[in-house]
């Protein structure tokens with residue numbers, strides 16, 4: 001079984017995916033590394049732009065019959081059996097990406113993406129089996145256990161668990177609303 005762990009950058013994908021893979025005894029796959037190994041994607045403005053069709057081809061070819069946890073913010077666009085969308089309060093995304101030294105514009109883009117559920121919307125557009133998990137105020141260990149519990153119960157779809165518009169005021173400082181220049 002292939003499990004995609006997706007979500008906005010900074011949401012905690014890599015941390016949780018590694019723990020989950022370990023708990024399940026599955027292979028852990030970093031999608032960016034997988035892409036580089038197969039010469040997929042182009043470096044543009046310091047960022048790797050991945051070709052999803054090409055990536056899907058290689059996932060089908062090499063991982064189809066394996067048990068693996070695939071970590072990446074585009075993993076929900078791939079031919080996987082289960083998608084897990086990790087959610088985290090956009091304010092925390094803003095804080096984490098600031099710590100990573102992301103430029104203000106990039107931080108704003110990602111905080112906004114989390115606010116308006118971009119990964120979730122894309123995931124449910126493509127897959128039936130989509131589970132959303134809110135990682136806010138939980139340890140990575142707790143989040144991995146929660147995912148494991150849902151999978152063990154045979155729950156394949158669980159969406160609509162967060163609404164960040166309720167906390168919009170807290171997010172404003174991270175948004176690039178224009179007017180400054």
Ligand SMILES: Nc1ncnc2c1ncn2[C@@H]1O[C@H](COP(=O)(O)OP(=O)(O)O)[C@@H](O)[C@H]1O
Nearest residue numbers: 008009010011012013014015096135138139140
């Ligand atoms: N549940 C959590 N609680 C506290 N800190 C977390 C949690 N999940 C991740 N982190 C921290 O947040 C940062 C981003 O996590 P990471 O797994 O790299 O996110 P992603 O892979 O989605 O970009 C890391 O410094 C990580 O240690």
Ligand SMILES: [Mg+2]
Nearest residue numbers: 013014015071
């Ligand atoms: Mg990561």
